Amino acid sequence: MKLVWAVIAMIPGLAFTACSRNSGVVKAESTRKMAPDFALKDATGKTVKLSDYRGDVVLLNFWATWCGPCQIEIPWFIDFQKNYKDRKFAVLGVSMDDDGWKSVKPYIEQKKINYPIVVGTEETSQLYGGIDSLPTTFIIDRAGRIAAVHTGLVSKSVYQDEINKLLDGKDDGGAIAEPAKRGALVDARGAAVLFPR
Amino acid sequence: MLAAPPCFSQGNVLSIAPPSKVTAKAGATVEARLTAQLRPGYHCNSNTPSDDYLIPLKLTWTAAPLSVAEVVYPKPQMEKYAFSDKPLSVYTGDFDIVTKFNVPASAPPGPMIISAKLRYQACTDRMCLPPKTVDVSLPIEIVK
Numbered sequence: 001m002k003l004v005w006a007v008i009a010m011i012p013g014l015a016f017t018a019c020s021r022n023s024g025v026v027k028a029e030s031t032r033k034m035a036p037d038f039a040l041k042d043a044t045g046k047t048v049k050l051s052d053y054r055g056d057v058v059l060l061n062f063w064a065t066w067c068g069p070c071q072i073e074i075p076w077f078i079d080f081q082k083n084y085k086d087r088k089f090a091v092l093g094v095s096m097d098d099d100g101w102k103s104v105k106p107y108i109e110q111k112k113i114n115y116p117i118v119v120g121t122e123e124t125s126q127l128y129g130g131i132d133s134l135p136t137t138f139i140i141d142r143a144g145r146i147a148a149v150h151t152g153l154v155s156k157s158v159y160q161d162e163i164n165k166l167l168d169g170k171d172d173g174g175a176i177a178e179p180a181k182r183g184a185l186v187d188a189r190g191a192a193v194l195f196p197r
Numbered sequence: 198m199l200a201a202p203p204c205f206s207q208g209n210v211l212s213i214a215p216p217s218k219v220t221a222k223a224g225a226t227v228e229a230r231l232t233a234q235l236r237p238g239y240h241c242n243s244n245t246p247s248d249d250y251l252i253p254l255k256l257t258w259t260a261a262p263l264s265v266a267e268v269v270y271p272k273p274q275m276e277k278y279a280f281s282d283k284p285l286s287v288y289t290g291d292f293d294i295v296t297k298f299n300v301p302a303s304a305p306p307g308p309m310i311i312s313a314k315l316r317y318q319a320c321t322d323r324m325c326l327p328p329k330t331v332d333v334s335l336p337i338e339i340v341k
Contacts, residue, residue: 066252066318067325069280096327107250133324152324153280 025148026165032145035060035138036127040094040118043105048092048118051144056088057166058140059159062120064096065103067134069153074111076156080163081115087167088142091115094124096134141166209329210236210319218336224302226266229335231256231294233315239326240287241317243273247286252318252328256294260311262304263337266297278322304339311335 035058037051050060061077063070074093081091093115095104100119108117125131128138139148139162148162164170214232221227235241242251258265271292275284294315313335318328 064325064327065250066328068251068278068285068320069324071250072280098328103250133326135324152321 026139026162027147029141029145032141032143032147035140035144035146037144038124038127040120040124042116042118043101043108048116050092050140053090053092053140054144055142056090057084057142057163058089058138059091059163060094060138060140061091062094062096062125062128062131062134062136064134065107066097070135072153073135073137073156074113076159078112078114080159084163084167089163089167093117094120096120096125096131139163139166209331210239210326211241211315211317211329211331213315213331213333216333216335218338220338220340221263221298221300221304223300223304223306223339223341225300227263227298227300227337229296229298229337231296231313231315231333231335232291233288233294234291235289235319237290238321239319240276240278240285240289240321241319243286243288244270245273245286247281247283251285252316254288255316256296256313256333257316258296258311258313260298260313263298263300263311266299269295269297278320280320280322300339306339306341308336308338311337 035050037049039047039049042048050058059077059080061070061073063074077091077093080089093113095117097103097119104117104119107113120131128136133151135150135153137150137154137159138146139150139159141147147166150158212234214234216229216231219227219229242253244254246253254270256268256270258268271288271294273286273288276287276289277284296313311334313333315331315333316328317331319326
């Protein structure tokens with residue numbers, strides 16, 4: 001019976017693996033991959049390169065004007081940009097609107113977005129594994145590595161926790177830093193799922 | 198809990214059931230019904246979305262020699278989602294779109310296929326997919 005419950009306990013973790021871009025946990029440093037660089041124009045025509053932000057913690061948000069859940073997050077990101085900008089933090093928005101600046105420029109003005117927005121391309125999307133759900137947000141550490149990924153709407157506090165961990169340098173506590181012990185399995189969150197002896 | 202939540206590569210979450218052949222009398226009007234099926238958990242904006250920024254459902258026909266008299270969309274549902282503080286005008290599940298065609302008296306009798314594109318933009322209560330277009334083919338038999 002214990003074995004059955006152990007397997008059942010793994011199921012949410014397995015489901016999570018299928019959607020592992022929404023971990024809600026800052027990855028251990030050793031497991032982070034470099035965020036692919038890109039160079040895109042902002043609303044003023046200035047080229048914005050992700051690599052120019054090296055040394056900052058970056059919240060990289062893929063969004064679109066037609067995306068309802070994205071509308072909820074944008075005011076949070078405006079707050080983050082305002083509240084954390086002096087701590088070497090930046091928000092960078094990548095709009096995936098097909099009609100580009102025609103929709104995006106008025107939206108930036110209407111929402112008073114205080115962080116850089118660029119218009120993404122299919123190539124940008126593919127760099128990040130093919131962004132086909134919005135919002136998709138990457139939290140990038142000071143070394144330019146992806147520390148967390150969220151697909152879909154998550155809570156403001158999740159972002160705040162992750163940003164604060166990275167800003168405070170307390171970001172290497174991820175459970176997956178510990179190798180799995182013999183006789184144990186590790187679910188997608190890195191938590192050990194122990195089978196009974 | 199057993200099913201993994203949708204995340205990537207959903208492709209088209211809306212499909213159109215293959216429509217039955219329509220018999221159209223030259224000089225008359227005829228109706229064609231398309232049944233759209235949305236994947237459970239998803240909704241798409243109706244043809245009259247609640248906000249300007251939302252992308253409407255739109256059926257566009259290339260119907261010559263027939264002409265489109267009217268596209269009748271179903272009555273939308275008003276649904277509340279986590280990301281919106283007011284109910285949104287949406288479709289969920291299965292729904293029918295009816296198109297009324299005028300068939301010219303000069304239309305040559307015989308079989309033909311007319312086509313349409315259904316553009317939609319779908320979301321769950323937490324995330325959205327980019328707008329997509331589904332191609333539709335409608336077999337028609339024009340009779341005198």
